[in-house]
Each structure stands twice: as structure tokens, then as C-alpha cells.
Amino acid sequence: MRDFSYLRATSADAARQAATLPGAMLLAGGTTLIDLAKCGVAEPDMLVDITHLRGLDRIEIDERGAILGALARMGHVADHDDIKSRFPAISEALWQAASAQIRNMATIGGNLMQRTRCPYFRDPSNFAACNKRVSGSGCSAIGGVTRGHAVLGTSEACIAMYPGDLATALVALDATVHLGDRRILVDDFFLLPGTTPDKEHAIEPGEMITAIEIPSSAAARRSTYLKIRDRQSYEFAAASAAVGLELESDGRTIRDLRVALGGVATKPWRAHAVEAALKGKVLEPNAVRTASLLAVEGAVDHGANRYKIELAPRVVARAILKMGETA
Amino acid sequence: MTLELGLNQQPAHTRQGSSIGQPLTRRDGFLKVTGTARYAADNHPPGMLYAVLAVSSIARGRVVSLDIEAAKAHSGVVEVMTPLNRPALATDPDAKDHPFMFRLDLLQNDGVRYPNQSIAVVIAETLEAATEGAALLSPRYETEPARVGLDGAESFVPRGVGVGNPAVQQMGDVEAGLESARTRIEATYETPAQYHNAMEPHAIVAAWDGDRLSIDTPSQGLAMAQGRIAGLFGIAPQNVHIRSPFLGGGFGSKGMISGPQVLGILAAKLVGRPVKLVLRREQMFGPVGHRAPTRQTLRMGMDGEGRLTAISHHARTTSSTFDDFFEPAADASHTLYASPAIATSHDAVRLDTGTPLFMRAPGEATGSIALESAIDEAAHACGMDPLEFRLRNYAEVEPMTGKPFSSKALRECYEQAAEAFGWAGRPLEPRRMRDADGYLTGWGMGTATFPAIMFQAEARAVLRADGSGLMETGAQDMGQGAWTAFAQIAADGLGLDIDQIDFRAGSSDLPNAGIAGGSGHTATAGMAIHNAGAAVIARLADLATRNEASPLFGAGNEGVLARGGRLYRRDDESRGESYTEILARAGLAEIEGHGKGAPDPTSQEAYAKHAHGAVFAEVKVDPDLGQIRVTRLVGAFAAGRVINPRLVRSQYYGGMIWGVSFALHEEAVTDRRSGRIQNANLAEYHVPVNADVPSVEALLVHEDDPHVNALGIKGVGEIGITGTAGAVANAVWHATGVRPRRFPIRIEDLLG
Amino acid sequence: MTSKTTIPVHLDINGRHHTLELEPRVTLLDALRDRLGLTGTKKGCDHGQCGACTVHVDGERVLACLTLAAQAEGRTITTIEGLAREGELHPVQAAFLEQDAFQCGYCTPGQIMSAVACIREGHAGSDEEIREYMAGNLCRCGAYPHIVAAVRQAALEVAS
Missing domain, CATH: 3.30.365.10 (Aldehyde oxidase/xanthine dehydrogenase, molybdopterin binding domain)
Incomplete structure (x- = not known):
């Protein structure tokens, strides 16, 4: 790690101000930032530690929804009884992420800022070309080892997969990011790589994530997060799906459906086409499987990651059907 | 040295009479559970400096420049060791006096012959400064194309494989045996490169006092390490004192002193102060050995009763461009199954990798997963239960040599493990069993074996x-x-x-x-x-x-x-x-x-000496999603006298979990353009986590062996991985009908 | 108030107070091992991928390799050295010894710190839950079945 200075922020405003200084970065749980600093990807001149700020770690839940303070830690949110009962997909996405230790460190806000696991991105000393690190430098991943790379939302500039779990569930449940007073849908907070893969989030200098708001809904209450991976635990998703379901009073017709995919796209991937195809229809296995294929419309593989195109719709279908089985 | 073993704090030993055979808890256990067991990197002599390796980005070529000034300008950096200022050695690190003297990369020149080869050492007052100093060297290279993969270079037949076994061996007429067979199978299996990845990275704390050298470093072979170091530095072996009370895992990678460890000694010599050098995890993918990949083709013929008429086992493997270690995979077919004709052969290609090395059951593990898969295929081709098939082909004498076994309780292993597992009634055909949740369920088995060796x-x-x-x-x-x-x-x-x-x-x-x-x-x-x-x-x-x-x-x-x-x-x-x-x-x-x-030469000549075992595995596979989980493992092992059943069981468990890892998890993945391993870390180079490991049972089968040695001890450290890997693969086939031919088995192999 | 050289860092570790002059980039792990001689906490990967460096901060298990020492100021830190009280092994330590829940011992301090927290969190309710909530601690020797047995045993002892 290069040398840097350390500033312990005394207020959120002071933190935001300090973070606008050249080379300054906000430090929360550190599970991404310190890791990337050791890889030489992050090269901060100053870290502004916000983990000691008070009042930013709230977990508040009422009829309208949940507000998760930016500094609420993943493990605490995962284990929160009201989150488990009203937003099961959120709890499930969280407890299946990383390890218990990392979940005790990582914050909700920081988790949204998690970076890709693309091995070329993470290895600047050996692979100079990475458009995500240095705009216009090229992409080392294309033509390389790609089993873990994205099949959705890619561009010629970048195929790096977004590895997070929580944001996938947040996107499915129409959650909003609070950047101080500004509100933005989580779905819009994450940007497609396009020609600027270095710009990952719709956050501007001087802004700081302060909270995440998840609106209550019947679909949120009946939701799940299904994560498929080689290893049983402590691994990023090969493919995952966050699904929320609301049925009509007949118990079989789909009134509301939320579907988002993880592990397969360059950002948390909302599958509106699947939702549209099934809303108003009777929940029935064949219809669900057929509609789930729409989740990977437009997918492009890069060799070893082709299986994700096959796998992802099956994960979606399984998650929807599983929700259909719950009373 | 004497350890304060804290014996009084331990639970009472259960013991009747003799200590041998008693399940005592570990005498070093108190130290290990309190964090007071001192591993090499825990030492900190006064005045110690920290050394960090700079390693090569490229697979092949030479280092053209290093920004030594930038590194030295970093606050705290004391010295940068490069080929230009590295202290002289008494012996050329590329000299090879005997097969187990492995060539080392000790900054002897600017050449690069594999990724992550040491190219400089930065020595600093703090670990942070040394680490950053190494990054600041920003090496530039002249790069040549990397030779990668099992077809990456012209193949040749090595002079010897493993510890010097002939690369090609034959008994009987294999082609005639295949010709006469009623049923034949032929299958090719690929196993990947694997890296030992002991939890403790290679570490050394070295201190010179004149021409006397004091070292803390993990070593599986203290006397060999002492001799090698003494030779390199031209000092008497007794002037080299190595302390290695605890290794944080070895698995073969700490069998020989490695280049980075010697660089730590050189760094201490250069700066005239004690130096600690610890490998970073990613640096363990190169200079400290690995299990080479293999491609193995097995051909078997069976008569109308399911008796083998021939076994042919060929293995392609890889080594480095500059040294010799050849994974003796095909030799796995020498000992287990009776056949009138057996032929084994190896060839190899030289790649731009670090030199492969012994890794837990070297050859036995790679060969076992292929052999046990092929046996499973052969049994199915004959319409026989895999256990029945193995018993039909039970070797009463060592097939390749005709020697009697010094002891062999494999039949008892089969019986006891099958009984404990509940093997009876297993459907012959695959894809016949589902559990209550709809998961495809499969049962597979494998035979375990490992030679009883003495040094x-x-x-x-x-x-x-x-x-x-x-x-x-x-x-x-x-x-x-x-x-x-x-x-x-x-x-x-x-x-x-x-x-x-x-x-x-x-x-x-x-x-x-x-x-x-x-x-x-x-x-x-x-x-x-x-x-x-x-x-x-x-x-x-x-x-x-x-x-x-x-x-x-x-x-x-x-x-x-x-x-x-x-x-x-x-x-x-x-x-x-x-x-x-x-x-x-x-x-x-x-x-x-x-x-x-x-070893006793007389009994060595007269008897074939092996430990044996049988492993049964149950796996569940999601029929749509391809996710594989091992749900049960039962092994039974006969390895002569058991000194401490508590410890032996742990060894078997560990080996069996390595078998699961071999079948389902481990693989180093190389970028074919650069020759670099792209998952050189513990997040993406998968070893099993706790949640991957199911209920495991290891039965200790009684075996008296009057010939191996006076104590009747064989050995238990490696056998568990053999048999298990194949059992898991065979269970996956039984669950899905898909025959795994490439390891590890992954989701995409089973999506159908 | 920033400094790019060293800063004073006050750490409360195992009930003892320590004041160190550290570069801000020094991790809690390296501070424990290199500055304070508390070498029971191990480094296996230095990237949050193995769990060998697990310690407790304010009673919760975290990874010392991804925590800056400066961040830990004002928190209460417990390491493996602080677990046994007056020479009495913690029930988790005793259970690890009895169940042979380790082999080489290198991952063991991290496993034990993780296990203590796992039980305290209420995540040791079944073998399946123990396996999942202990998944952040790699053991290359393959002691997992015995680790599960030890956590199960200790959880019962702690509960009684």
C-alpha cells in the first residue's frame, strides 16, 4: 500500500468536504478499499474514516418501508428480525455474501460501492490495460480468462461482472439510495460500462451515501434471494436471482413480480421483461421457465462464461417457483 | 529446543498401559489453541528488517529495468537486492547434483522463466515500506511468448517420473489382452494444476553471526534443508541452525528449501541484520511448487466374467523448462487391480511455470481419480456393481511385480465401509435416485491406496x-x-x-x-x-x-x-x-x-507394502442448476498399526476433504496469453470451506503387518485423498449420468 | 488534522492499553504482529479471503488484515491471547483441544475467535448453521468435521 494520511471525520458534512480533496477517499468498513489498496488498484492520498460517525447506522422499519443507514453493517441488517420477515430477499442476499467477519465490517453504503472481481482489473502491476482503471487503456479480460465475467450489459470496453448480492435484491425491490438530500433508484445508481467503465456509479464529487430506503410491498414481503455457486459459501455468485412475488387473491395469478439477476451482468440486473411476461398470468412452471429465458435477452458470452446464459434463467425460474410455493 | 507444552492444562489422558494406540490429545494442543505456538513468521529478533519479494509479471523473457531509485526513495527502505548486488553463493543455484536438488531462482541473472519468479528483494525497516518499495520497482521486461497448457510444447518421454520410477513400464501383453476382451472401455481424463496453499505462507527469519546462520523457517526436511543451505553458502552444515517446531501446513511444498527462503538468508547477509521474508499469498503460485496438470488415457479390457484382461494407463504431464519433476500419475495402475497385462507410460511437455513438486499424494492422487473413474466405467460396461467389480479384480499379489503384500486388509475396508455407508441396494444405472427435495442423488466409490515408505x-x-x-x-x-x-x-x-x-x-x-x-x-x-x-x-x-x-x-x-x-x-x-x-x-x-x-532391504525385496482403503461418497446435484454438494463420505482404511486414533482420524478426514477438493474445487486457471495464473488467491482458487464438507466418517480397520517395520506402521497422511476423489466423481456420474472427464467438476458440466 | 508520516494510535487490546506511533496504512493485523508481539493472530492471505486474522472488535468478529489500526482506536479489541482467563481455557479453546479440531494449528486462532463469536451471535444452532457461519475460516488441513464438533460442544457448554 502506498502511504496515505488518515482523517477521522467528525461529521458527515466534514467527511463529504474532506472527500473532495484531491486523492481523498471515504473509508467505511474497508473490505473493498483496503483490499484494493493492497492490490494497487486504489491509490488514495488520504482516507477519510467515517466509521465513527454517529447516527448513520440506523435500521428503521415502519409501514412505509425500511431505512438502512449507510453505516449499518451487513451482518446486523441480515440478522434484523424485521428485515428477515418483511424483506427476506435482503436478509438472504446479505447472509449469503462474503463471510460473517466481512459482514460485520462491511457497511451497507460501502457494499454498494463494491468493485468487480475481474482479475485483470485487480492486477494493475501485471495487466496495464483496463478501461475501468484507466479510461481508454483497453480491456485485458476480453480474450482472457472469462469464466467469471458478465454476459449482460457488457460493452467492447468492459465485461467486468458486478459481484454484489445486496444490490441485486435492492434493485428488485425498487430501493432508493439517499445521497444526502438527493434520492436515486439503486437501479439508476449503477451505471452500464458503455464507453466509460471507469464511471460505475451515479455519484458526484462531494456526495456521500447516507442511507438506503426500501419501500414496503407485498412482493418484498414474499421475496427471496437464490445464489448459485461452485462453493457452498464464501464465494461470489455464478448466477443469482432476487425475486419478489405477489399473487392475486385467487392464490395463483401473478399481481406483482420483481426479478433481478446477480453474478451475470455488469451491474445489478433488473429483468423487467420477465416481470412483464408473467404479470397477470397464472403462476405455472412451464410459463415461468419460458418467461425466465427473457432474463438473458441480448446476452453475449466470452467463451468460458457461456454457461451463465444457460444458468441464469434457470435460477430465476427456480426462485419464482419457490416463491410460488410459499403460502 | 524444548517446548513448554502446558501438559497440566490439558484434559486428562485416557490411557491403559501402553501409550501407543491411545487417543491422546495433542501435546502441542495447548499452545495451538492459545495462539502461543510459535510459527516461523512469529519470530522477531532484535534489529530485524522486513524483506518483500518483487516477482515477475511475465512468464518468459528478461528483466530490462527496475526503478531501484524509486524504491530506495521510499521512506523506510534500506536496500534493494537485485542480481547486481546479491551476495555471492558458493554453489550455482542452477547446479543439480542429484534429482532432489531442485534448481532455485536466487537472482542469478536477469532471466525470467515463469510468472511470479523472484526478480528483486526490497528490505526495509517496516513491512509496509518493504511492500510498497517492491511495488515501486516497476519492472520493465523483454517478453517472449509463454508456453502454456498440456499441448504447449513438444512432448518427450522423461527419464524418470516421481522419485525416479521408469516412465514406461509393462507387464504382459496389453494389446493382446485388449484384443481378447469381451468388453472394452477407453476414456481420457484431465486434471488441473493445483497449488499446495498451506495456510502458512512460506516464511523465514534469518540471522547471520559471522559464518553461522540461525533460521526460523518451516521445513518438512530439516537435515536436507540444512545441507542445501550449507552448500549454497559454502559453510559447514552444523553452522546452519534451523528451527521449525511447527509448520502451518506443508503438503509437500515445504519439503525442499525454496528459492524465496534462501533469498531471505541472502537479504540478511546483504544488510548484515536479521531479516524476515514472508511470501504473499499470490507469490505462492510459482516458486514453491505445485501439482502439475495431467491428461490421462485409460484403456481396459474385461472378459465375460468382468475380469480385467488388460489395463493401459498413459499420462501426459508438464514440468518447468529448467528442472525435472514429473507427476507419476499412471503408476497408480500398478498396485490395485489384478490384470494379466498392465502397461503404464508417461510423457511430458515443458512449460513456462515454476517447477512442479510433490503435493499430497503426488501421482497417487492424480492417477487415482482417473483410475477409479475408469474402473467405474468398466464396471458399468460389464453391468456390474462397482464394488462387486473391484472384488472380482481384487489383487491377491501386487499385479505389476507378483510380490505378496506385506499385509492387505482391503477386503475388510470394502466390507466395513460399504456396511457403514449402506451401499447395498444401490441401483446400477445412473439418475435413478432423488431425495425428498428433488435433488439427483448418486453413490460412488473408490479404492484408496498409498505405498508404505520408509526413509x-x-x-x-x-x-x-x-x-x-x-x-x-x-x-x-x-x-x-x-x-x-x-x-x-x-x-x-x-x-x-x-x-x-x-x-x-x-x-x-x-x-x-x-x-x-x-x-x-x-x-x-x-x-x-x-x-x-x-x-x-x-x-x-x-x-x-x-x-x-x-x-x-x-x-x-x-x-x-x-x-x-x-x-x-x-x-x-x-x-x-x-x-x-x-x-x-x-x-x-x-x-x-x-x-x-x-527400510529393511530384505523385506523390501520380498514384499509389496501398501496401505489400503475404501471410500464411499454420496452427492446431491441440483437437476436444473448443476450445483453439486457432497452429502456423505465414509472411508475405511487399513494402514498397519495406529499410534493415536484421534490423530489418525484427523489425517484421514483431511485427506478425504482434499479428495473432495480435487474432484470439485481446486484448479489454477492460466491466462493463455500471458501465462499468468488468474486466480492466484484464496477467493478464487477454491479450497473447500466448512460448508462444503459433509458428515465424514473414517473407520480404522485393524491390520497387523509383521513386515513393514517392527512397529507395524504404514502411513496415513496421504491415502485419504486417493479413492475419495474418484468416489465423488463416480457419485456425480451415478446422480446425473454425466461422466466427469475433466476436473474439477463444475456447474457448467452438469447443466445438460 | 492529517499527517502523512506517523500518527499516535491508542489501542485497547485484551484489557491493556497501548499507544503506538504508526503510519496510517498499518493494518490492525500488522500492528498486532509486528509492533505489539501479539503473533497469535495469523496472516494467511492479507486480503480477507481466509479468516486466519479474525479478532474481535467491540465483541464482534472482524478481519484484522482489512482493518486499519487507526480505525480501531476507541474500540475494544480481543485477540486469541486475550481469550483464556487466568490460565483457564475458554470453553471453545478446550473443545478445540478435545475434539482435535486442528492439525497444523495455523488457522486455529482465527477459527477459535470466529467460533466464540459464532456462538455468541446465536449462529451455532445446528451443524448446518455452524458450517455456514464458520465458512469464513479456511482450514487447509481439513479439520472441518472436528471444528463443527468443537463448536457444537462449546455452544452447549456456554449455554449451560
Whole structure:
């Protein structure tokens, strides 16, 4: 790690101000930032530690929804009884992420800022070309080892997969990011790589994530997060799906459906086409499987990651059907 | 060195009589659970500096420039060691006097011959400064194309494989056997490159005092390491003192001293201060060995009764461009299944990788997963249950040599494991079983085997006037339980209670205990300890039986036995006296005896010596999503005498979990353009986590072996991985109908 | 108030107070091992991928390799050295010893710190739950079945 200075922020405003200084970065749980600093990807001149700020770690839940303070830690949110009962997909996405230790460190806000696991991105000393690190430098991943790379939302500039779990569930449940007073849908907070893969989030200098708001809904209450991976635990998703379901009073017709995919796209991937195809229809296995294929419309593989195109719709279908089985 | 073992804080030992065979808890356990066991990197001599390696980005070429100024300008950096200023060595690190003298990269030139090769060492006042200094070197290279993969270069037949076995061996006429067969199978399997990844990265703390060298570093072979280092630096071996009380895992990667460890010594020499050098995790993917990938083709023929008529096993493997180690995968077909004709062969390609090395069951593991898969295919082709097929082809003598086995309780292993697993009633055809949740369920089995090897070892035993004993041998504990098992053997050898003896190990100034490898350490050093005990007891008996004042007078050495700190007359156990009395009468403060452990050439010639086992696995596979989970593993193993069943069970479990890992998890993935491994970390190079490991059962099958050695010990460290990997693969086939031919088996292989 | 050289860092570790002058980039792990001689906490990967460096901060298990020492100021830190009380092994330590829940011992301090927290969190309710909530601690020797047995045993002891 290069040398840097350390500033312990005394207020959120002071933190935001300090973070606008050249080379300054906000430090929360550190599970991404310190890791990337050791890889030489992050090269901060100053870290502004916000983990000691008070009042930013709230977990508040009422009829309208949940507000998760930016500094609420993943493990605490995962284990929160009201989150488990009203937003099961959120709890499930969280407890299946990383390890218990990392979940005790990582914050909700920081988790949204998690970076890709693309091995070329993470290895600047050996692979100079990475458009995500240095705009216009090229992409080392294309033509390389790609089993873990994205099949959705890619561009010629970048195929790096977004590895997070929580944001996938947040996107499915129409959650909003609070950047101080500004509100933005989580779905819009994450940007497609396009020609600027270095710009990952719709956050501007001087802004700081302060909270995440998840609106209550019947679909949120009946939701799940299904994560498929080689290893049983402590691994990023090969493919995952966050699904929320609301049925009509007949118990079989789909009134509301939320579907988002993880592990397969360059950002948390909302599958509106699947939702549209099934809303108003009777929940029935064949219809669900057929509609789930729409989740990977437009997918492009890069060799070893082709299986994700096959796998992802099956994960979606399984998650929807599983929700259909719950009373 | 003496360890403060904290024996009083341990739970009470359960013991009746002899220490051997008792399930004692680990004598070093208190240190390990309190964080006070001192591993190499935990040492911090006064004035110590930190050294960090800079390693090559490229696979092949040369270093054109290093920004030494930038590194030195970083606050805290003391020195940068490069080929230009590296202290001289007495021996060329590329010299190879014998097959186990591996060539080392010690900054002898600017050449790069594999990724992650050491190209410089940065030495600094702090670890942070050294680490950043290494990053600031920003090397530039002249790059040549990397040679990658099993077809990455022209193949050749190596002169020897493994520890010098012939690359090509044949018994009988394989082609005729295949020709005459009623049923034939042929299948090709690929296994990936794997990296040992002991949890403890290779580490060294080195301090020079003139031409004397003091080292803390993990070593599976202290005497060999001592000799190698002494040779490189042109000093006497006794001037090199290595302390290695605990290894944080070895698995073969700490068998030989590695280049980075020697660079730590060189760095200390350069700066004239003690230096600590610890590999970063990603740096363990290159200079400290690996298990080479293989591509294996098996052909088998069977007659109408399902008897093998021929086995042909060919393995392609890889080595580095500059040194020789060839994974002896095909040799796995030499010992397990009776066949009138067996042919094994190897060829290899040279790639731009670090040199492969022994990795837990080298050859046996890679060969076993292919052989056991092929046997499963053969059984199915014959319409036979895989267990029945194996029993039909049970080898009563070693097939390749015709030698009788020194002992072989494999039939009992099959029976006991099958019974415990509930194998009976398994459908022959795949894809016939589902559990309540709809998961495809499959049962598979594999035979486990590993040779009972012995090396050379020495031990020194002392009996003291206060009635206590001391046993010394430079044994190495990498987790197998040497501190405990050897103390048990020592206690029995000295005729003392285990709490009355000091046991010293893990240091190069003790008698040479040979290497902790090849599953032969307990047998080899154990025999040295046993013999040293016998020697000192003989001396004691001599003192007593020749002295008229002793109640043992005239009994003769053969006429006494030692137990509980006393010698007794064999023909009249009411007559005896304590060690203390004997030594007091003789006016001696202590007496000593020496012993050796080594294979017996006569029995070596007469018998085939192997441990055996049977492993049964249950897997569940999600029919749509391809996710595989092992749900049950049952193994039964016969490996001669068990010194400590608690520790032995742990060894079997560990091996079996390595088998699961081989079948389902481990693979180093190389970028074909750069030759770099792209998952050189513990997040993406998968070893199983706790949640991957199901209920595991290991049955210890009784086996008396009068031929392997006087103690009847075979070895238990590596056998568990064999058999298990194939059992898991065969269970996956049985669950899905998809025959795994490439390992590890992954989701995409089963999406259908 | 920033400094790019060293800053004073006050750490409360195992009930003892320590004041160190550290570069801000020094991790809690390296501070423990290199500055304070508390070498029971191990480094296996230095990237949050193995769990060998697990310690407790304010009673919760975290990874010392991804925590800056400066961040830990004002928190209560417990390491493996602080677990046993007055020479008495913690029930988790005793259970690890009895169940042979380790081999080489290198991952063991991290496993034990993780296990203590796992039980305290209420995540040791079944073998399956123990396996999942202990998944952040790699053991290359393959002691997992015995680790599960030890956590199960200790959880019962702690509960009674």
C-alpha cells in the first residue's frame, strides 16, 4: 500500500468536504478499499474514516418501508428480525455474501460501492490495460480468462461482472439510495460500462451515501434471494436471482413480480421483461421457465462464461417457483 | 529446543498401559489453541528488517529495468537486492547434483522463466515500506511468448517420473489382452494444476553471526534443508541452525528449501541484520511448487466374467523448462487391480511455470481419480456393481511385480465401509435416485491406496537419574501430530509414562529425523525412536543384570522388560527395580542410547507394502442448476498399526476433504496469453470451506503387518485423498449420468 | 488534522492499553504482529479471503488484515491471547483441544475467535448453521468435521 494520511471525520458534512480533496477517499468498513489498496488498484492520498460517525447506522422499519443507514453493517441488517420477515430477499442476499467477519465490517453504503472481481482489473502491476482503471487503456479480460465475467450489459470496453448480492435484491425491490438530500433508484445508481467503465456509479464529487430506503410491498414481503455457486459459501455468485412475488387473491395469478439477476451482468440486473411476461398470468412452471429465458435477452458470452446464459434463467425460474410455493 | 507444552492444562489422558494406540490429545494442543505456538513468521529478533519479494509479471523473457531509485526513495527502505548486488553463493543455484536438488531462482541473472519468479528483494525497516518499495520497482521486461497448457510444447518421454520410477513400464501383453476382451472401455481424463496453499505462507527469519546462520523457517526436511543451505553458502552444515517446531501446513511444498527462503538468508547477509521474508499469498503460485496438470488415457479390457484382461494407463504431464519433476500419475495402475497385462507410460511437455513438486499424494492422487473413474466405467460396461467389480479384480499379489503384500486388509475396508455407508441396494444405472427435495442423488466409490515408505532417521534417547527420560529427533510437525505420536512411541520405547519424558523435535541440531513426507515420517522416525529407546534400555539392563546387588542380576538383557520406569525379570515380575535405583547404584547422572529407522532391504525385496482403503461418497446435484454438494463420505482404511486414533482420524478426514477438493474445487486457471495464473488467491482458487464438507466418517480397520517395520506402521497422511476423489466423481456420474472427464467438476458440466 | 508520516494510535487490546506511533496504512493485523508481539493472530492471505486474522472488535468478529489500526482506536479489541482467563481455557479453546479440531494449528486462532463469536451471535444452532457461519475460516488441513464438533460442544457448554 502506498502511504496515505488518515482523517477521522467528525461529521458527515466534514467527511463529504474532506472527500473532495484531491486523492481523498471515504473509508467505511474497508473490505473493498483496503483490499484494493493492497492490490494497487486504489491509490488514495488520504482516507477519510467515517466509521465513527454517529447516527448513520440506523435500521428503521415502519409501514412505509425500511431505512438502512449507510453505516449499518451487513451482518446486523441480515440478522434484523424485521428485515428477515418483511424483506427476506435482503436478509438472504446479505447472509449469503462474503463471510460473517466481512459482514460485520462491511457497511451497507460501502457494499454498494463494491468493485468487480475481474482479475485483470485487480492486477494493475501485471495487466496495464483496463478501461475501468484507466479510461481508454483497453480491456485485458476480453480474450482472457472469462469464466467469471458478465454476459449482460457488457460493452467492447468492459465485461467486468458486478459481484454484489445486496444490490441485486435492492434493485428488485425498487430501493432508493439517499445521497444526502438527493434520492436515486439503486437501479439508476449503477451505471452500464458503455464507453466509460471507469464511471460505475451515479455519484458526484462531494456526495456521500447516507442511507438506503426500501419501500414496503407485498412482493418484498414474499421475496427471496437464490445464489448459485461452485462453493457452498464464501464465494461470489455464478448466477443469482432476487425475486419478489405477489399473487392475486385467487392464490395463483401473478399481481406483482420483481426479478433481478446477480453474478451475470455488469451491474445489478433488473429483468423487467420477465416481470412483464408473467404479470397477470397464472403462476405455472412451464410459463415461468419460458418467461425466465427473457432474463438473458441480448446476452453475449466470452467463451468460458457461456454457461451463465444457460444458468441464469434457470435460477430465476427456480426462485419464482419457490416463491410460488410459499403460502 | 524444548517446548513448554502446558501438559497440566490439558484434559486428562485416557490411557491403559501402553501409550501407543491411545487417543491422546495433542501435546502441542495447548499452545495451538492459545495462539502461543510459535510459527516461523512469529519470530522477531532484535534489529530485524522486513524483506518483500518483487516477482515477475511475465512468464518468459528478461528483466530490462527496475526503478531501484524509486524504491530506495521510499521512506523506510534500506536496500534493494537485485542480481547486481546479491551476495555471492558458493554453489550455482542452477547446479543439480542429484534429482532432489531442485534448481532455485536466487537472482542469478536477469532471466525470467515463469510468472511470479523472484526478480528483486526490497528490505526495509517496516513491512509496509518493504511492500510498497517492491511495488515501486516497476519492472520493465523483454517478453517472449509463454508456453502454456498440456499441448504447449513438444512432448518427450522423461527419464524418470516421481522419485525416479521408469516412465514406461509393462507387464504382459496389453494389446493382446485388449484384443481378447469381451468388453472394452477407453476414456481420457484431465486434471488441473493445483497449488499446495498451506495456510502458512512460506516464511523465514534469518540471522547471520559471522559464518553461522540461525533460521526460523518451516521445513518438512530439516537435515536436507540444512545441507542445501550449507552448500549454497559454502559453510559447514552444523553452522546452519534451523528451527521449525511447527509448520502451518506443508503438503509437500515445504519439503525442499525454496528459492524465496534462501533469498531471505541472502537479504540478511546483504544488510548484515536479521531479516524476515514472508511470501504473499499470490507469490505462492510459482516458486514453491505445485501439482502439475495431467491428461490421462485409460484403456481396459474385461472378459465375460468382468475380469480385467488388460489395463493401459498413459499420462501426459508438464514440468518447468529448467528442472525435472514429473507427476507419476499412471503408476497408480500398478498396485490395485489384478490384470494379466498392465502397461503404464508417461510423457511430458515443458512449460513456462515454476517447477512442479510433490503435493499430497503426488501421482497417487492424480492417477487415482482417473483410475477409479475408469474402473467405474468398466464396471458399468460389464453391468456390474462397482464394488462387486473391484472384488472380482481384487489383487491377491501386487499385479505389476507378483510380490505378496506385506499385509492387505482391503477386503475388510470394502466390507466395513460399504456396511457403514449402506451401499447395498444401490441401483446400477445412473439418475435413478432423488431425495425428498428433488435433488439427483448418486453413490460412488473408490479404492484408496498409498505405498508404505520408509526413509532414514536417527534418534537419541536418554534416561536420567531422576527417573525421567528424554527423546530427541529432528522430527517435523506439519499438523499430522508428530509432537504427540512420537512422544507416545518414545514413552513406550523408554518404558515410561508419557508425562515422564521430554520429547525434543523440530530443530536441525537434533538427530536427523528424515523428512515428513511420503506418509513415511511416523514409520521412519518412529522406528528410530523405538530403537533408541531399546538401546538405552539395553544399557540400563546391562547395568542391572551384571550387578550382583541388583535383583535382576544374571537375568541377561533378554530376560528383562521395561515398564513404568522399572525393569522386571520376564520370568518373575515380582523381581525388579526402578531406573532411578539402577542409575544411582551405578553413580550415573544419565545414560543414552541411539537408534536408527530405515527400510529393511530384505523385506523390501520380498514384499509389496501398501496401505489400503475404501471410500464411499454420496452427492446431491441440483437437476436444473448443476450445483453439486457432497452429502456423505465414509472411508475405511487399513494402514498397519495406529499410534493415536484421534490423530489418525484427523489425517484421514483431511485427506478425504482434499479428495473432495480435487474432484470439485481446486484448479489454477492460466491466462493463455500471458501465462499468468488468474486466480492466484484464496477467493478464487477454491479450497473447500466448512460448508462444503459433509458428515465424514473414517473407520480404522485393524491390520497387523509383521513386515513393514517392527512397529507395524504404514502411513496415513496421504491415502485419504486417493479413492475419495474418484468416489465423488463416480457419485456425480451415478446422480446425473454425466461422466466427469475433466476436473474439477463444475456447474457448467452438469447443466445438460 | 492529517499527517502523512506517523500518527499516535491508542489501542485497547485484551484489557491493556497501548499507544503506538504508526503510519496510517498499518493494518490492525500488522500492528498486532509486528509492533505489539501479539503473533497469535495469523496472516494467511492479507486480503480477507481466509479468516486466519479474525479478532474481535467491540465483541464482534472482524478481519484484522482489512482493518486499519487507526480505525480501531476507541474500540475494544480481543485477540486469541486475550481469550483464556487466568490460565483457564475458554470453553471453545478446550473443545478445540478435545475434539482435535486442528492439525497444523495455523488457522486455529482465527477459527477459535470466529467460533466464540459464532456462538455468541446465536449462529451455532445446528451443524448446518455452524458450517455456514464458520465458512469464513479456511482450514487447509481439513479439520472441518472436528471444528463443527468443537463448536457444537462449546455452544452447549456456554449455554449451560
